[in-house]
Amino acid sequence: MKTRRSDRLIDMTRYFMERPHTLVSLTFFAERYESAKSSISEDLAIIKRTVKLRGIGILETIPGATGGAIFIPSIDEDEARAFIEDMTEQLSHQDRLLPGGYVYLSDLLGRPDVLRHVGRVIARQYIDKQIDAVMTVATKGVPIAQSVASYLNVPFVIVRRDSKITEGSTVSVNYVSGSSERIEKMELSKRSLKRGSHVLVVDDFMKGGGTVNGMKSMIEEFESELVGITVFAEGAFDGRRMVEDYTSLLKVDSVNTIDKTIHVSPGNYLEKVFGKKED
Amino acid sequence: MKTRRSDRLIDMTRYFMERPHTLVSLTFFAERYESAKSSISEDLAIIKRTVKLRGIGILETIPGATGGAIFIPSIDEDEARAFIEDMTEQLSHQDRLLPGGYVYLSDLLGRPDVLRHVGRVIARQYIDKQIDAVMTVATKGVPIAQSVASYLNVPFVIVRRDSKITEGSTVSVNYVSGSSERIEKMELSKRSLKRGSHVLVVDDFMKGGGTVNGMKSMIEEFESELVGITVFAEGAFDGRRMVEDYTSLLKVDSVNTIDKTIHVSPGNYLEKVFGKKED
Structure with a gap:
């Protein structure tokens, strides 16, 4: 089903936290949420900013259509x-x-x-x-x-x-x-x-x-x-x-x-x- | 600092996941994000819907100004x-x-x-x-x-x-x-x-x-x-x-x-x- 940004952000955060140090592709999220890759890219940018700001860790984003992101847990x-x-x-x-x-x-x-x-x-x-x-x-x-x-x-x-x-x-x-x-x-x-x-x-x-x-x-x-x-x-x-x-x-x-x-x-x-x- | 909804949703999701079965109060989140309790209540309703939809668990919300929410992890x-x-x-x-x-x-x-x-x-x-x-x-x-x-x-x-x-x-x-x-x-x-x-x-x-x-x-x-x-x-x-x-x-x-x-x-x-x- 198609999803709203807020739902995606919650589910993506949870998804990353359960799979640290794992590359999750744009394609995977785009299919999971039936959303455009461009929307997913924006979501990742928001998550990246927040996890950095809160000292939760680092979201490394790999750009491009074949890219995705890796969540690296940390502590400030x-x-x-x-x-x-x-x-x-x-x-x-x-x-x-x-x-x-x-x-x-x-x-x-x-x-x-x-x-x-x-x-x-x-x-x-x-x-x-x-x-x-x-x-x-x-x-x-x-x-x-x-x-x-x-x-x-x-x-x-x-x-x-x-x-x-x-x-x-x-x-x-x-x-x-x-x-x-x-x-x-x-x-x-x-x-x-x-x-x-x-x-x-x-x-x-x-x-x-x-x-x-x-x-x-x-x-x-x-x-x-x-x-x-x-x-x-x-x-x-x-x-x-x-x-x-x-x-x-x-x-x-x-x-x-x-x-x-x-x-x-x-x-x-x-x-x-x-x-x-x-x- | 004041926060946007998207940032709050990401941080709250992570916060709940690290403290399952723990009551987190509206007051705590309101202070953490310098946001109105009414906004936090709306955030909780969104998280509640998403965790249910995705089979991640249950977010039990306790209504009222002294309320809050408890995240109970599960699996579908x-x-x-x-x-x-x-x-x-x-x-x-x-x-x-x-x-x-x-x-x-x-x-x-x-x-x-x-x-x-x-x-x-x-x-x-x-x-x-x-x-x-x-x-x-x-x-x-x-x-x-x-x-x-x-x-x-x-x-x-x-x-x-x-x-x-x-x-x-x-x-x-x-x-x-x-x-x-x-x-x-x-x-x-x-x-x-x-x-x-x-x-x-x-x-x-x-x-x-x-x-x-x-x-x-x-x-x-x-x-x-x-x-x-x-x-x-x-x-x-x-x-x-x-x-x-x-x-x-x-x-x-x-x-x-x-x-x-x-x-x-x-x-x-x-x-x-x-x-x-x-x-």
Whole structure:
């Protein structure tokens, strides 16, 4: 059926949001709405202006009758900063303190609103990079990987510490756990990653960097390339980390199990992505 | 700044999509766009019409100056049916066959487009129900739980077969694994679920129903209520399942490791949710 501009704009916005990083052709929209390509072009120009203005992302338009548009989700500095500051505060609550100085994160990483922000924030960092897959380790990294993968619209793959019969043949690597200096093993299903992939590594928490370093070895085993490493939170670590170039949204500076205090500050994300704040 | 209708419609659509099941007030939008409430009311009426027309969901509008609107994501029968038929075909490929008659699913459950559909399809089934949390078991159920939780905008909780020190105190239950009749244990962090919650259980695969039955016991331990059980795929099972009332999107009817064939058909979802198809 023929449509009005307002209906088209609503449906197109929704359509793009469900298919980030995907070229949608003028022809497709023209047929879907039984509208002239010239009208669709005008619609795209309006959407492009609005998503830019609102910091939602970028609508890249490819001109000409064979063209179309690609929606690239993003987040603006103010919203990213507000989210990270909110998380800093929430992580600092003393009731998150667990025996052994661990910090309870599972509730936050099970909340859709938090995960949507985490996904947009991390996807923003790699907006100019080619990424073919997001990699994490089971179990707690999975929600982060899924959310980032959703905004980048690429698959995510899950490395496991224990092999499952439902994974088929696997490739395994040994790695040194950074905190305890034990040798451990991780496995990835052979068919889950193509050779020559560009891989982004994400995880919930990094201390010594041993697990992340294991994933680096895994990426090498698959003759693939590491694009970057971003973790939700990094912990304080005495000594040299096994990974040097990484990004963290949050930093758990210190944990005191006697006074029951946790000190959390923003990680290096904001500075790495937006540069120094001037104020 | 003051805005045009077209800009408002685009931003509002995106805003609703990121906050399903959340009341957004007229006042909020009026201030955000420096527009009269009467204009915002007209915008909402346009969005309401379009999301209904396109089968995207329902925009419930609450009238009056103190009102607003709630977006409830859904999927129409045609799209749900097309998705399930596509999955039926993809699951039937013989290269998914693993030793022991298992079917490889991890690639599908790592694809954002598949997960978005799974989430909308399952959320559609519980559109009239109160759900406070989505529960699953680590690891393979997690992506499904996350996607469903995202469309319902409620937290998801992950039951584990192995306890982690980063979870704090846990509640554990024993359960009988339906296929192997072994006694196993599963645990859930005490703080992850409030008493009196209405819980939806989802998982990737169900055979004898032992794991799902374990989650039922877990829900009872938390003095909470089971709202429903939906799995991505059910397998053929000789004998009586430990769970009777469940929904499956797909059904793996038979697996033949000698001929290397897998026979997959749609599960009971379509009939349960949309009724018998007349044709």
